[in-house]
Amino acid sequence: MSALLACNGLTMRFGGLTALDGVDIAVGKGETVGLVGPNGSGKTTFFNVLTGLYKPSSGAVRFAEADLFARSPQEIGRAGVARTFQRSRLMLDQTVFDNIAVGALGRLDLGLMTALVRRSRFRRQLSALVEQATALTRRFNPQIAANLFRPAGSFTMIDRRRIEICRALIGAPRLLLLDEPSAGMTHEETRQLMDDLLAFREEMPDLAIVLVEHEMDVIRRISDRCIVLNFGKKIFEGPFDALIADREVQTAYLGGGE
Amino acid sequence: MSMLQLAPTLDTANGRSVGLQRVVVALTVAVLFAGGGFLLHTEEQGQVIALLAAFVALFALGEKLPAGRRVAALCVAHPGTVNLTAAVMVLAIAAALREEHYTLLMMATVALFATAAAGLTLQMAFAGVPNFAGAAFFAVGSYVAAVLGTSGIPHLLVLVIAGLAAAVLGLLLLLPVLRTRGHYAALVTIAFGLLLRSFLEVNDVLGGPQGMKVPSFSLFGLSFSRVTEIGPYDVSFYLPYALAGCFLFALAFAVVRRLEFSFAGVALDAVRSDEVSASVFGLSIARWKATAFLMGNALIGVAGALYGMMNAFVNPNSANFGDSLIMLSILVLGGLGNLWGAVVASVVILVIPEKLQAIQEFRLVIFALLVIAILRFRPSGLMPRVTRDFSSFAKEG
Amino acid sequence: MDPGLLAQYVFNGLMLGTIYAIVAVGFSLFFGVLDVIKFSHGDVVTVGAFSAFGAAGLVAAAVTLPGPLALALGLLAALGAGAASGMLIGRVLVLPLKNAPAVNVLLATLMAGTVLREVIRLGVPNGGNPKPFPALLPEGVLAAGSFSVGIDSVIILVAGIAVVVATHLVITRTRLGLAIRAVAQDGEVAQLAGISFSRTVLGTFALGSMLAGLAGLMLGLYYREINFNMGVLLGIIGFACAVVGGLGSLIGPILGGFLFAGIQTGVTVVLPFTSAYKDVVAFAVxxxxxxxxxxGLIAEKSSERV
Structure with a gap:
């Protein structure tokens, strides 16, 4: 099968530390993959390598038939990979709209002539983007859509996370990487966010998602397939039910966790 | 002066109340400018102190009283009215004080330093690139004016070349500035400022420590230094400089505002606040930092050229580190990213020490303590940058 | 070139390098514990010089003291005033601003330096003019062929190098040094280990600023003239040496100091006709x-958590 994303033997070394050790991960179009593992097992490192923030030491990364191994974050972003971050990385004193617009800048006209002289062209783009951002945020929470021009910092944690997801989605990515979306949220908030994501799933059947999570409940509800990393190695791949039963995974969590 | 007017703002309220709002805004701005003009002009110590007290009181009211905050919010909501009133007031003040050399010189100085602050705003407030060599790039502009001013090249073109020269010289610093951040980038610019100053001092081609004479600005064959009357009125030859300085600031203001209210502005904010997420979303950090750094230096260079022509001379001391700090202080005191704040801060830093004889001797200490107090207790400045709100632009469709 | 003259240049270069290194080490110490640049550091050098000048001068006016006693008095004054002004600025300005953007702290401490400078200019009688610094060290000249050097200069150089070595020992061998290194590594973890964060930071400010005060005394003794402006360029050079060497490291700034002095001296020796360009070349480098x-040459540990 020709996967949307195919990583082979992906290895990332920091000095003497091997954070990713020959990892093979494939994700198909429209698939949701849950990525789990104890702290320090290499999940976020995998995201950072995949989005170009770290340069991998060896291996291969193919995405939509293009070679994305060790490319710059810019190239990878433009190829259609978007992500959220474990710790919120919003511009809190800027409006929700401005934050979401950042995710769309890759396809907008950023030329100085448009900014300074051809203002009508800019306004057309702006109006279109406001419409898109309104539609997108409304799916998650109509309150965000209604307050699109309020500072992002004035929203609750769960809404900020929703805004971050909208920022990642507005650029119409083909692969979305979610880094612990439930971090810092209550059970109830996590449940709401999952409902949002599942509803969203239905509407964008082609979007592939890789989700890093500690909440097993979230993984169970949302992922088609699970991958477990431990000490930078893939130790398990398969459906959630098999994961629960796997002895090696249990040892990793009970015995080997930090 | 309609070029001053940024995109007009539509309000959802009905026409009559919008009209009333605009009147309130126009009156507020007119009062502030009238007070500013009076402050520029008066030499009477009692009046200066009374005016300063009045400004402080007005400022406090605008912040503390609900009504004051409402008026401030209206001013933010009607930038077109603010700009138009400001332009009219500048013309009125210039007309009223047309014969006053010293007042007009100060007006021009404030306008040109505010223009340089606009350049620094692009660099520091938008892209987050520190520039501790503002005075050096300003001096580059003056030196270009000195060298090319007598060459027969039209002076408008000389201003453009001065801007380009400052940008090109900034290009030398681009690699180290792009590869570094924070303190390291700051040091690069500090070192450049010192380097340029030592170079100008030891190099005789550009006049050495004595510096060079700069010819007066001349527009379409009319030399500003020979303007002594307009129609039936006697005027100071600083009048055209004051008007040209304000015009230049208006241009810089329009550039900065339009850039801020564009997707390029969003890109710059994204790069400044978080390079990691900006690059993940496909933005080239180098491109935006370079754009802001070069454009900013160009603006500073143009302002410096006109300033040199007005002062008729330039020497290496113009490029000194202390003056770069003054420019930075204007930016921080006014509020990083707010150009009206930069105008207010220019007046505070450049004019008030001239006016208050009692503090002449202590001006540096007072100025330093003021900046420290601002950084310590009100780090967003006297007039903090207003959160960009695209909603008014989008509604028009 | 005449070997005696060359030796003279080398000696001057070493002296400059030692002074730069002492100032740069202070910048690096502050950065190590607090990740800030305290730009008033150059003016603390001036404070040290003027305090020594004042102490030695005032006492000399009142009673005649033997040389060593006047020197000890000057030394104490330089160290005390340096430490006091450094800690004061650290306490009221740098610590409260530790989470502010880097540029704000730079600007605030530059302004604090301006205040120190202006206080000296306005507070010292006739403070705007250069002051002759008393000769507190033994007179006499050591000569070898065409190379001659004052005994006082040799003492200053040896003392300066000893101070650099001593600072290294303080950092690597003492409890304060251990605390400084722990806080530099990770302030929170150090606090968990029972190390007081603010006391360590203030201790660092005291140590670094004593070094600056000492540099002021050395400059006064060496050049026999001090001036309210003397710290400005020295501060920038010290900062540059620390950055180029590697902020937060201890060897880096020393390396940077001798490198900067080496470039300045090298330009003067190799291209005497362009010696005026020595600062241009040094800053370009x-x-x-x-x-x-x-x-920096000795890279500071830096990793951003994503």
């Missing part, structure tokens, strides 16, 4: 080195 090694 600084810019170039930062471009090539953006985090």
């Amino acid at each position: 600084i810019i170039l080195l930062i471009g090539l090694f953006p985090t």
